[in-house]
Amino acid sequence: MRMxxxxxxxxxxxxxxxxxxxxxxxxxSTLDTSSVTxxxxxxxxxxxxxxQRAHGSAVAIQSESDEPPYTIRDREMREEKQQIGLTAAxxxxxxx
Numbered sequence: 001m002r003m004x005x006x007x008x009x010x011x012x013x014x015x016x017x018x019x020x021x022x023x024x025x026x027x028x029s030t031l032d033t034s035s036v037t038x039x040x041x042x043x044x045x046x047x048x049x050x051x052q053r054a055h056g057s058a059v060a061i062q063s064e065s066d067e068p069p070y071t072i073r074d075r076e077m078r079e080e081k082q083q084i085g086l087t088a089a090x091x092x093x094x095x096x
Contacts, residue, residue, distance in 0.1 A: 006075050008033065009041050013050055016060035023057045 003011065008031055015022060015030065024042070028035045042058045045051045051058040 003031070003033075005041070008037075009045060012038075012041055012045060012058075016051055016058065019060075021054075021057055021059045025056075027058075 011031060012027060015027065024035050024038050027038045027042075031038070042051055042053050046053045046058075049061055052061055
């Protein structure tokens with residue numbers, strides 16, 4: 001089964017934390033996906049300031065928090081979050 005975009009990007013971030021710098025071809029091989037896909041992921045992660053891109057590789061950006069940025073957390077478990085919101089809203093509507 002293929003990883004989702006979010007799963008793959010979280011994996012890249014995890015690998016970057018352990019190795020600090022990785023080549024695109026190594027990430028591609030490790031995650032069993034194309035170099036084009038890895039480059040696209042790295043571009044997105046660099047916009048979120050999770051990695052710094054370099055020619056043919058990426059370098060981890062050290063952060064004070066181990067928590068992924070909001071832009072990644074926002075996309076995780078969307079259905080579950082929606083269900084929690086609907087349940088909470090139904091409880092609020094019953095009062096009063």
